[in-house]
Amino acid sequence: MTDEKPKEETQEVSEEEPTAEEPEKKPLPKPGAARAKAPKVAPKKEEKYLSRLFEVENGHDLDVYEKHGGYQALRKAMKMSGEEIIEEVKKSNLRGRGGAGFPCGIKWSFLPKESDVPKYLVINADEGEPGTFKDRYLMVLDPHRHIEGCIIAAWALGIRYCYIFVRGEMQFAIRRLEKAIKQCYEKGYLGKNILGSGFDFDIYVHPGAGAYICGEETGLIEGLEGKSGQPRMKPPFPAVVGVFQAPTIVNNVETISSIPFIIENGGEWFAEMGIEKNGGPKLYGLSGPIQRPGVYEAPSGITVGELLERYGGGMLPGHDLKAYIPGGSSCAVLTPDKLDAEMGFETMREAGSSMGTACITFMDTDTCMVRVAARLAHFYHHESCGQCTPCREGTGWAAKVLDQIEAGTGRREDLDLLLDMCDNIQGNTICALGDSIAIPVRSYIQVFTEEFEEHITRRGCWFPAWSRRQRQARSDAA
Ligand SMILES: Cc1cc2nc3c(=O)[nH]c(=O)nc-3n(C[C@H](O)[C@H](O)[C@H](O)COP(=O)(O)O)c2cc1C
Numbered sequence: 001m002t003d004e005k006p007k008e009e010t011q012e013v014s015e016e017e018p019t020a021e022e023p024e025k026k027p028l029p030k031p032g033a034a035r036a037k038a039p040k041v042a043p044k045k046e047e048k049y050l051s052r053l054f055e056v057e058n059g060h061d062l063d064v065y066e067k068h069g070g071y072q073a074l075r076k077a078m079k080m081s082g083e084e085i086i087e088e089v090k091k092s093n094l095r096g097r098g099g100a101g102f103p104c105g106i107k108w109s110f111l112p113k114e115s116d117v118p119k120y121l122v123i124n125a126d127e128g129e130p131g132t133f134k135d136r137y138l139m140v141l142d143p144h145r146h147i148e149g150c151i152i153a154a155w156a157l158g159i160r161y162c163y164i165f166v167r168g169e170m171q172f173a174i175r176r177l178e179k180a181i182k183q184c185y186e187k188g189y190l191g192k193n194i195l196g197s198g199f200d201f202d203i204y205v206h207p208g209a210g211a212y213i214c215g216e217e218t219g220l221i222e223g224l225e226g227k228s229g230q231p232r233m234k235p236p237f238p239a240v241v242g243v244f245q246a247p248t249i250v251n252n253v254e255t256i257s258s259i260p261f262i263i264e265n266g267g268e269w270f271a272e273m274g275i276e277k278n279g280g281p282k283l284y285g286l287s288g289p290i291q292r293p294g295v296y297e298a299p300s301g302i303t304v305g306e307l308l309e310r311y312g313g314g315m316l317p318g319h320d321l322k323a324y325i326p327g328g329s330s331c332a333v334l335t336p337d338k339l340d341a342e343m344g345f346e347t348m349r350e351a352g353s354s355m356g357t358a359c360i361t362f363m364d365t366d367t368c369m370v371r372v373a374a375r376l377a378h379f380y381h382h383e384s385c386g387q388c389t390p391c392r393e394g395t396g397w398a399a400k401v402l403d404q405i406e407a408g409t410g411r412r413e414d415l416d417l418l419l420d421m422c423d424n425i426q427g428n429t430i431c432a433l434g435d436s437i438a439i440p441v442r443s444y445i446q447v448f449t450e451e452f453e454e455h456i457t458r459r460g461c462w463f464p465a466w467s468r469r470q471r472q473a474r475s476d477a478a
């Protein structure tokens with residue numbers, strides 16, 4: 001263990017929260033001002049890594065994976081020592097892809113080398129963050145790359161067992177992983193004496209029960225142990241006291257799927273495909289009223305504008321970009337003048353938000369920002385595990401006050417009340433779910449103040465309803 005404290009692990013969201021400077025108050029974007037142009041060029045054909053097998057027939061099968069060079073990185077890793085592998089991962093600038101962005105190599109170096117009990121690797125495949133949908137592609141379309149990454153990590157760290165904790169709803173991913181694991185046992189990549197090395201390693205797939213809080217690493221560990229997913233106080237961090245009280249590394253699916261490439265090509269090669277402190281190719285999920293929503297692979301540090309135009313094909317005809325969130329619903333909202341922000345943990349913080357899971361949600365000028373904030377508050381209230389008063393009560397109050405503003409019964413002082421609630425929640429809870437509501441709600445109010453105020457002065461919302469149910473509720477209220 002080094003004495004460097006893994007601070008980011010406690011505050012997944014606050015690591016990237018806007019710094020002391022408050023986001024600037026922005027005038028409402030003028031209609032048409034940010035209309036994205038039709039794509040000039042189709043996405044250029046580029047070397048693919050993480051998504052290499054996504055379009056290959058039966059890419060999820062062991063034979064096909066091996067034909068494309070699969071399990072060669074494992075063979076190479078088994079000729080390296082654990083320290084050498086950790087060093088390469090450190091050099092690679094691979095940041096955790098689950099949202100907090102903690103440097104993977106540094107996290108690995110926190111795991112004690114010696115332990116009286118078996119050490120564990122736990123893969124966070126819960127993928128519950130609204131707007132995030134990349135890990136499921138890796139599990140369904142390229143499960144062997146992920147498993148190869150798990151075996152390399154275990155070899156490097158002296159880990160005996162691995163649990164892949166998959167959101168229970170993702171049955172297809174679960175079946176694909178289980179089939180791939182079975183193939184690995186048959187081929188000698190898993191089990192006893194892997195490839196004649198004397199190394200034993202087992203992987204189990206554990207379906208979760210669908211609670212967002214089980215994506216938080218200690219909530220997940222509690223869930224694995226059969227308890228309700230209530231996050232633990234940190235420290236101790238999982239690397240020291242994790243699942244079954246044993247030293248545990250928790251990593252995201254995409255983080256571990258990147259490991260075979262680092263071993264194959266070296267840490268420096270990986271680092272070069274990015275910007276300072278943020279290495280490697282990565283997956284970006286693009287959603288909203290855009291021409292080509294989906295999952296795309298591109299280097300770290302690409303700008304949001306390039307992702308939108310070149311990969312997403314720009315906004316749909318007749319839709320103007322009003323705002324975007326860079327990496328899941330717990331990020332602060334950004335406006336179109338920030339499209340040149342680079343997708344990196346530090347660069348996104350400079351832009352006033354956070355990189356999060358790098359799955360970007362674009363919103364058009366028909367989107368009501370009060371309604372978005374209210375919807376988020378309801379979600380986080382529903383998903384709060386209830387241990388901390390600021391989170392349990394604050395999320396519910398925020399949802400009620402935001403509903404009132406949208407319904408036209410809000411007061412000007414409610415905005416100050418909401419900001420005050422956000423200040424009281426953020427940083428005062430056991431896990432970062434509290435921050436996940438405070439940061440976005442504060443940002444929607446501060447960035448779109450005029451829109452919130454207009455809801456109060458006009459006594460209601462003038463944006464189109466999102467659903468028939470909402471239209472009905474409105475006419476019932478009228
Ligand atoms: C409320 C909450 C939900 C989270 N959900 C996920 C998730 O679904 N998947 C994930 O990988 N990380 C999630 N995280 C982050 C994990 O706690 C942890 O940082 C991550 O799994 C570590 O892996 P990484 O370093 O490879 O990113 C969540 C964090 C919080 C606070």
Ligand code: SF4
Pocket residue numbers: 213230231383384385386387388389391392429430431432433434
């Ligand atoms: S912040 Fe919310 S979800 Fe996290 S431990 Fe506290 S009550 Fe539970």
